[in-house]
Amino acid sequence: MRQAPSPEAREVARAAARWLAMMESGGDDFDCAALQRWRDSSAHHEAAWQKAQRLRQRFAGVPTSLGMATLDRPALPRRAVLKRALGVAALVPTAWWLGRELPLEVWRADLHTATGEQRRWSLADGSALQLNTDSALDLDLKARRLVLVQGEMALNVQGPAPLAIQAPFGLISVSRSEVCVRLNERSCRVSVLSGSVQLQPLRGPMLTLKEGEQVNLLASGAGPVGAFDVAQLGWRDGVLVAQNQPLGDFLRELGRYRPGLLRWDPALESLRVTGSFRLENTDRILALLSASLPLHVQTRTRYWVTLTLRKNTV
Template sequence: VGSAGWIGRDLMGWQRWTADLATATGERRNIQLPDGTRLQLNTDSAVDLSFDPQQRLITLLRGEILVNCGAVSPTPLLVKTRHGLFEGIDGRFTVRQERDCTRLSVVSGNVAIHSPHTAGGLSTQAHSGQDYLVDQTQAVVAPPPDMDAGAWADGLIITRGMRLEDFLAEVGRYRQGYLGCSTDVGDLRLSGVFRLEDTDTLLAILPKTLPVQVRYRTRWWVSLERST
């Protein structure tokens, strides 16, 4: 592993130890905040919290969260990432921070996106069913996702015509080690409801619907190849 890989690994460990709330790989947490807001952390995620009479701020350090807004308050409910500030007005929404952008998915209700790059400092209003990608230059409407944004909170991945390679990348977030596929099966499409509590059982189901076989080189190195 190169020095950059070790630095990244050390940083992730440091965030878990120093964050107010964090999850390990494969873990999810459900917390009720002082104002009644329900906060759920997805796998390998970390947040800091600043809740007092002056502010209600969730800083997403890494990973993904689902926010279910609590009681109406004169103090805005804010989620901060490297790429922008998201104000939960009502309803439920997920915020997922990637390396180059943050993805907002509004499950229900409305969210205001406050970005330093928005012309005139105006906010963008995101409504129920909308997805936005926010990066260092802009906030744009994202194409409809090929999986349900908040299904992970119920321990599920729900897909609609999702590429197998992308599906495995998503499942890989919930397990240690390498999970991938050969290039000749990466574009196969997958639709269905899959449970996350046992990813090995999940993988064992795939050959029943796709022309693939699951190969375990070790417990931590798993690949899918075209069946023979």
């Protein structure tokens, strides 16, 4: 049986698929340089890009004459079917490969959110559940277990009967507590808003995490326990909060809520941003950044945005 890829592998696959789509649509010199930096930054990145290239070559030989001959026929249903097939063929190199890299559990999960979406549910026992952007969750309420497949969730359990959250890096038991869990490339971040939770990492002893505490669960076990900034959890109210944050870090977080590509000049990385931004309109967030910082927003399409350093004008 094919082993499901790790969260890190899924993120690399996503990134490679986005780069492939961008270059297929006509990347410029700036894009090529950015892609090269991404490839050079990790052997995993380079391997994923080479795999994407091989896949593109595999589908490059789809004969256009097949489509033209069939479209010439008068039967409307056959035309419609073929048009849809050709549309799928144009997307195959990216979509098919990305589909293979992402585990089926993501597509089959009981609950989903799209990019930029947050949703709330009330469970049968009165617990409150919320999913952040681009997240997937499986429910097994008979076993009182939730399986976080992808993304980020918040869970508020009011009753004494515990609910377990199964994540790739450990198990979290929640009762009379409120907790947030976020899957990252190499870790699972657990933050306790109220009460306390029991954690069983993949390796190492069980530990208790109390209100106001946060820990990263890793493949090697639990990291150090520390305090967390409640502003990290502003997404529950549809807000992205920054307090003198490096712009690069802010943009990487903002990119989770935007479909398509968001790129920026490395010269913008160290600029600082402070404020609370409503996630319901990320285009407006970019406009606000442009009004308060020396940057220019270049929009090729709604799904392809580049930020550049604005030159000083006298």
